[in-house]
Amino acid sequence: MSQSSDASSQGKKRRIEEVLDGSNAQTDTPEAPSSSGGDARDTGSQDRNRSTTKTAADAKQTVKVEEKEGSDHRQKKRRVDIASAEAESSSATGAAVDLQIKAEEFIAAVEKEMVSQNEQSATPQDGSSKGAEGTAQDAQVAANNAQAPSTSLVGSQDGASSTAAPPAKKQRLSPESEVPTATDGLAIASQPGQPSSEPEELPKHSPLVELPTELIAEILIQTGSPQHVLAIARTCKYLCHLLLSPESQFIWRATRNGHGCTFEKPPKPPPPPMPAFLNALLPLGMGDESDDEAEKETVVKLPDLPSQFFSEAAYAAFVFDSGKCEVCGNETSVMYASFALRARLCKNTSCKLPRNIEASRNGPMLAILPTNEITSFTNSIEHASHPFWPFAPQSHQTQWVRKDALATAEAEYDRRHDDGEYKKKYELLAKRKKEWMTFCTGLQKWKRERQKRYYGTKATNDKKGKNIAEKRGWDYDTILNHTRYGTYKRRKTVLIEEVNETDVNAMAEDIEAELLAYAEKSERRKYEINLMNNRKDVQGLYERLRSGKAHPYLPNLPTFRQLPVISMLQTAEKANKKSPSAVDALEKNPVMKELLNSQLKKWAEKAKTDFGVILGYPKNWKHASKNVLHPVERVTARFLCTRCQRVDAKYREDGCLDFVGACRHECGVGNQKKGRIRKGQKAIWDSKNFVKDDKAINALKNTLQLFQYPEDKDGGNLLTKTGLAILCKSCNPPMILDTRSIVGHSHRHDNMQVAIPTLDNAANCLGGYPYEHGVVAKLLGPAGITPVAKAEIEAKNFGCRHCLRVEQVKETASLYTDGDGSDAAQNPPSKVITDGALIEIETVVRRMHDSGLEGPLPKPPPLFNFNGMRSHMKSKHGIEDIRDEDILCYRELQNIRTPAEAKS
Numbered sequence: 001m002s003q004s005s006d007a008s009s010q011g012k013k014r015r016i017e018e019v020l021d022g023s024n025a026q027t028d029t030p031e032a033p034s035s036s037g038g039d040a041r042d043t044g045s046q047d048r049n050r051s052t053t054k055t056a057a058d059a060k061q062t063v064k065v066e067e068k069e070g071s072d073h074r075q076k077k078r079r080v081d082i083a084s085a086e087a088e089s090s091s092a093t094g095a096a097v098d099l100q101i102k103a104e105e106f107i108a109a110v111e112k113e114m115v116s117q118n119e120q121s122a123t124p125q126d127g128s129s130k131g132a133e134g135t136a137q138d139a140q141v142a143a144n145n146a147q148a149p150s151t152s153l154v155g156s157q158d159g160a161s162s163t164a165a166p167p168a169k170k171q172r173l174s175p176e177s178e179v180p181t182a183t184d185g186l187a188i189a190s191q192p193g194q195p196s197s198e199p200e201e202l203p204k205h206s207p208l209v210e211l212p213t214e215l216i217a218e219i220l221i222q223t224g225s226p227q228h229v230l231a232i233a234r235t236c237k238y239l240c241h242l243l244l245s246p247e248s249q250f251i252w253r254a255t256r257n258g259h260g261c262t263f264e265k266p267p268k269p270p271p272p273p274m275p276a277f278l279n280a281l282l283p284l285g286m287g288d289e290s291d292d293e294a295e296k297e298t299v300v301k302l303p304d305l306p307s308q309f310f311s312e313a314a315y316a317a318f319v320f321d322s323g324k325c326e327v328c329g330n331e332t333s334v335m336y337a338s339f340a341l342r343a344r345l346c347k348n349t350s351c352k353l354p355r356n357i358e359a360s361r362n363g364p365m366l367a368i369l370p371t372n373e374i375t376s377f378t379n380s381i382e383h384a385s386h387p388f389w390p391f392a393p394q395s396h397q398t399q400w401v402r403k404d405a406l407a408t409a410e411a412e413y414d415r416r417h418d419d420g421e422y423k424k425k426y427e428l429l430a431k432r433k434k435e436w437m438t439f440c441t442g443l444q445k446w447k448r449e450r451q452k453r454y455y456g457t458k459a460t461n462d463k464k465g466k467n468i469a470e471k472r473g474w475d476y477d478t479i480l481n482h483t484r485y486g487t488y489k490r491r492k493t494v495l496i497e498e499v500n501e502t503d504v505n506a507m508a509e510d511i512e513a514e515l516l517a518y519a520e521k522s523e524r525r526k527y528e529i530n531l532m533n534n535r536k537d538v539q540g541l542y543e544r545l546r547s548g549k550a551h552p553y554l555p556n557l558p559t560f561r562q563l564p565v566i567s568m569l570q571t572a573e574k575a576n577k578k579s580p581s582a583v584d585a586l587e588k589n590p591v592m593k594e595l596l597n598s599q600l601k602k603w604a605e606k607a608k609t610d611f612g613v614i615l616g617y618p619k620n621w622k623h624a625s626k627n628v629l630h631p632v633e634r635v636t637a638r639f640l641c642t643r644c645q646r647v648d649a650k651y652r653e654d655g656c657l658d659f660v661g662a663c664r665h666e667c668g669v670g671n672q673k674k675g676r677i678r679k680g681q682k683a684i685w686d687s688k689n690f691v692k693d694d695k696a697i698n699a700l701k702n703t704l705q706l707f708q709y710p711e712d713k714d715g716g717n718l719l720t721k722t723g724l725a726i727l728c729k730s731c732n733p734p735m736i737l738d739t740r741s742i743v744g745h746s747h748r749h750d751n752m753q754v755a756i757p758t759l760d761n762a763a764n765c766l767g768g769y770p771y772e773h774g775v776v777a778k779l780l781g782p783a784g785i786t787p788v789a790k791a792e793i794e795a796k797n798f799g800c801r802h803c804l805r806v807e808q809v810k811e812t813a814s815l816y817t818d819g820d821g822s823d824a825a826q827n828p829p830s831k832v833i834t835d836g837a838l839i840e841i842e843t844v845v846r847r848m849h850d851s852g853l854e855g856p857l858p859k860p861p862p863l864f865n866f867n868g869m870r871s872h873m874k875s876k877h878g879i880e881d882i883r884d885e886d887i888l889c890y891r892e893l894q895n896i897r898t899p900a901e902a903k904s
Helices: 002-028 038-051 053-059 095-118 128-147 149-154 213-223 226-233 237-244 246-256 276-281 312-320 403-416 420-472 476-482 484-494 501-506 508-547 557-561 564-570 582-588 590-615 659-663 694-707 713-721 739-748 759-766 775-780 787-794 801-815 866-877 899-903
Strands: 064-069 074-079 262-264 299-301 357-359 400-402 639-641 690-692 725-728 735-738 798-800 887-889
Touching (some): 213 226, 213 246, 226 312, 262 420, 357 403, 420 484, 420 501, 476 484, 476 508, 484 501, 501 508, 508 564, 508 582, 564 582, 564 590, 582 590, 694 713, 713 739, 725 759, 735 759, 759 801, 775 787, 775 887, 798 866, 801 866, 801 887
Antiparallel strands (some): 262 299, 357 400, 639 690, 725 735
């Protein structure tokens, strides 16, 4: 067996080398003309091989053979490396590259066969002794076929060779090639000197492209309208060339006569029978007219192709293409309103008359210029006496022409009307116009009949669809708008075809699945809408409770929604649209209302306990007297949110929250949204997120002790509602402020110390400029966007009280200076640190004009506009949060009100 295998391998090797010798010889030798005798061709081939053996030997490389021994049998692995030298530019041809490619394919097949033979069993198969001989014959056949590529292309007359050639290599597409051609699958010679490369992958095409032309034509003819052939021709370059070729024009002609462009008019009803006595009075034969004309059906077809105007494809584009409305400019798929003028109008009722047209009743130009072939450009011409061209002379119908065409024709007519050549041209144009108008009139009649058939088909399809839906138990509106039946029905209507129940039966399962999916979607949507409405009602209920006094301590809205009774009401579903809302049922049902009050009271008690612990009181703090407030209800109870450090607009001046504000606080961290996307984890209200505000608590306690008021409601009202003058001793120099500003001002000091000034001390500190509470809140709040507030912000009317107090201290120090630098001069006695009676700060200083005293105003300090004042406070005094006690107004501000206050 081993000797037989070795002999077979050696024989295959020799045959491969002969194939390579023949390919290289063919590269250097010009192609000989083909003859009718097979013997002459073989003889010429052998002569060429012998004459170019030396040249081919220089071009080929050594064939290396590697053999490896295995445990069961010997395996042979041959690796053949073949490198072809570049042929000289003068004698190289593309055939050499093709021959080498064929040789490489043959070598790969031989190697595969050798590997399979080595893996066979030790017993030889029948016919294995003929392996070398058969391989040699195959190689010779492949070489002969490769040496004569032109013979296979043109069809040789040689009858001696009956052996079929192996399949040729597929054509390698060039970068310029885009579509498959009829030569696909044939070997194409490469350019001289160009190295061979692997063929690129062909782009994937539609299966329609792979069909024979006859089948494509049959498919397109069945569409029944050139409109669809035109759409197919515009899909790819291959189909465009195919359908525009002269051999494919029969497709366009056949579709013009198809069912989509040919309509049969219903027969006219026969006239009523004439009474016998009248029939006897008529002349003989007049009453016996045949009814054949009444029974005959008139067929309306798309007019035949006017070859002097269009090609088949251009004709289809002229009739079926879309375009822009000449009035509004919108794209519309409606056909031309006037084919003769190429005027297009959309379905909008306001688009009635095209632009760039002019009415012309008489004149020689009407004989040669296209005019409107219909009396009106709209669809309302059914009742006109003679709606189509040529119009009756007595109708006096207005004929429209294009303005630019009329101007050009009139100018030429005035210039050349006596010219003989122009007269011939005029006659030719008149004849051509008549042909064009006749064609366009027929096209317009066909369009009108097509429109009637379209609306008739639409009504028929609606009726059939309702019958099918009723038969199957479907809702017609649902299947029309939410299943594939709607697309099918609309497409059939556009094609002016009736709905077929067989088609509906084929898609019945899909329609059922889509109906079930739509039902589930509707239920989900109904639930979401109901939930949204309930949540809106709950929000309204929360706002009503918040504005009332029955529940002073309410949670924020998200926490309010989580109460058991509210959560149940939000997810409740209505039995029908007329059922009352869940919130209405809550307010009208005493049991539900009492349940809500109980849950709110329970929540408030727990919040009091938790915040009392935060303030440092025991968890079970209780007091028998009702006059003693709970620690969290006192004016000294102030809290800060540890998560967001923000407060509501109501507490913006204080910079902290009381117990009511802490209960209603919605944390800013986790609640920000960008569009409908939430940033971070959603924040949930929890008392553990709050801490007590020690600075504000200490300042309030010191003030109450100074005023000798307890921490009860009276003490709270005194500080928060009465604007008493208080002196902050922690400021340098000490500043006069309002008791309503103590909480916000306390955050500037670690331990704020206060005192009660006398009336003279307060007046001296204010420096003749009244203290106005709420100025900063108005200018920085919602009222700041009003025109009045903007004018006040831009006016230079604001001064700095800190700079004023520094000047006052310097003036006071200069009065006690004795010139020797003594301690008395360096430390003058203060006249503002003495306690006095309680006074309202706004009554301390009044402007002279407010008091009715006339006279010049005092010399003002440096003044700024409001924004400049803010910059001054930050840069010179390091104060970013500007407050009322920091500024003075040289002139009284106008009445600044918010937009809501202005409307009221």
